[in-house]
Amino acid sequence: MREITSAQFDQVREVMTQHEAVTKQVAISSIRVYDHSFKSRTIEVDGVEVKVSAQFFTRFAGLLKLNASLTREFIKNEDGKVAAAFINALSEYRREVKAKDILLIGNRQTQEIIDICEPKRWNRLSHNSLFDLTQKVINENPSLIIETIDHSPADGTIAINLLNSKEIGFPGAGPDEFFKFGFSIQQTRKATEIETYNTRLVCSNGMRTSLGKGAIGGNSNLHFEERFKLNGTGGEDIKIFLNKISEMQRADFVPGSFASALTSAVQTKASLAEVESAMRLAQVKVDEVDQKYRKDFIDTIERNWFHGYGETRARVIQKGHDLATISDRQKQFIKTGQSVWDVVNSLTFLGSNNSGIELLDKWQLKAAAGRLFAKSTGDGFDMSFNHWANL
Numbered sequence: 001m002r003e004i005t006s007a008q009f010d011q012v013r014e015v016m017t018q019h020e021a022v023t024k025q026v027a028i029s030s031i032r033v034y035d036h037s038f039k040s041r042t043i044e045v046d047g048v049e050v051k052v053s054a055q056f057f058t059r060f061a062g063l064l065k066l067n068a069s070l071t072r073e074f075i076k077n078e079d080g081k082v083a084a085a086f087i088n089a090l091s092e093y094r095r096e097v098k099a100k101d102i103l104l105i106g107n108r109q110t111q112e113i114i115d116i117c118e119p120k121r122w123n124r125l126s127h128n129s130l131f132d133l134t135q136k137v138i139n140e141n142p143s144l145i146i147e148t149i150d151h152s153p154a155d156g157t158i159a160i161n162l163l164n165s166k167e168i169g170f171p172g173a174g175p176d177e178f179f180k181f182g183f184s185i186q187q188t189r190k191a192t193e194i195e196t197y198n199t200r201l202v203c204s205n206g207m208r209t210s211l212g213k214g215a216i217g218g219n220s221n222l223h224f225e226e227r228f229k230l231n232g233t234g235g236e237d238i239k240i241f242l243n244k245i246s247e248m249q250r251a252d253f254v255p256g257s258f259a260s261a262l263t264s265a266v267q268t269k270a271s272l273a274e275v276e277s278a279m280r281l282a283q284v285k286v287d288e289v290d291q292k293y294r295k296d297f298i299d300t301i302e303r304n305w306f307h308g309y310g311e312t313r314a315r316v317i318q319k320g321h322d323l324a325t326i327s328d329r330q331k332q333f334i335k336t337g338q339s340v341w342d343v344v345n346s347l348t349f350l351g352s353n354n355s356g357i358e359l360l361d362k363w364q365l366k367a368a369a370g371r372l373f374a375k376s377t378g379d380g381f382d383m384s385f386n387h388w389a390n391l
Contacts, residue, residue: 004146012149012158013131019153020127021189022106025119031102033057033087043113045104051112060116061087063102105189107155114155115189123230125192127158133238134160134185137245144182147199148206148352150363158187159363161197161206166252170259173266173341181253183245192230194244195370196255205348207369257377264376264384265341271382272312273331274372278343279306281368282350285359297357305346308338332382340381344369 004012024045032044038057042049064087103122105115125133138144143165150159163182170177177200184197199206228244231237282301288294302309312334316323326334349355351365359365375381 002147004149009131009146009149012151013127015153016127016131016151016156016158019107019109019156021114021156022108023122024104024106025101026104028102031060033060041112051110053107053112053114056113056116057087063116063118109153117190121190123191123232124187124189125230127156127187130158130160130185130187130192133241134162137162137185137242141249147182147197148363150366152361155189156187157189158185160185163197163199164249164253167201168252168254170262173259173262177262181255181258183248183253192241194228194241196248196253198253198258199352200345200348205345206352206366207344207348207373261373261376262341264381265344265373266339268340268376268381269335269383270308270338270340270343271332272309272316272334272336273328274340274382275306275308275312275336275338275343276331278347278368278372279309282306282347282359282365285362285365287358287360300357301350305350306338306343308336308342312336333386335383335386340372340376340383344373347372 026045030046034044037043041052041054041056043052043056044050066087101119103117103119104113105117105122106112107114134146138146144162145165146160147163148161150161151157161182161184163180165180167178167180170179179198179200181196181198184195186193186195197206228241230241279302282305283298286294286297286301288297313323316326316334347365347369350357350359351362351369376384
């Protein structure tokens, strides 16, 4: 079992503190976008030219309630004049109706604005406070360890993954299905939040997942939200935050619906859409500039971890269909030979272990695996209700 040492903890803390986001509250009327802004990736704030990230304009447009797809279309067609006119007009309207100030979020290293939001949506601890909070949790709960810390200096996001020492088996899903449960303290661009976290012990695969509100460990008298946010940075807010963690610990951090979700994932075949989506996500993370090696790595990911895609593709072609003409929606009705649990484990293995292939931000695969796994408690996996086709 992996465990972060004190030296590693301090090292990540130092790196992320250096990459702490900077914020500035300004009047919305102080921001001006010009025809050339989208190409130069600059705006004016109080008459001063400032660099912005490529995603800033769609985020700003969304805050102004301008349709995101329309904004992207303007930018894609290099119609900066129209896009700037729309954004500035809506900005002026917000000013006229006495809109409140907005918060600009900047990257300290690149000296550019990477996001924008309403000030009340900024409920995030500083990176130093986040690591202090983690140390407090560990000191007060000796049964917990820090398994891994996923972090991205580029955007300041952090996920500190903690596990309880107790091993819990699920024989209904297989004799070797033992897990450790815990939680992930996450730092997003705007918020600090908690999400349930677990590791499959047979291969040390970590997964962040939220199965919604429900009973803890099957105890109907204990309820918690498997994902919750810090509501503020005051003492009382942090106390509430820590109390929620204590509630989870009283049931070994096991979500009440985990057993049924696991059984469903093991017993349900993944659709072509589910396999392809997971595979493409992993393939796009390949970090290799040499095109020959890059293609070899991409092919290896398909062959070794998502074999259901190639096998199903061959079957579709054999039956006279062109996969290129089949829509994403139609792919949801095509069954593969891999179970959903196989696909989840492929994602978590690539996201948690050294596969021999360099992957960018591979920890994001653990979150994607959690989202796929959690489908069983929502609308269901694509193949969950395929028997209805026979009604």
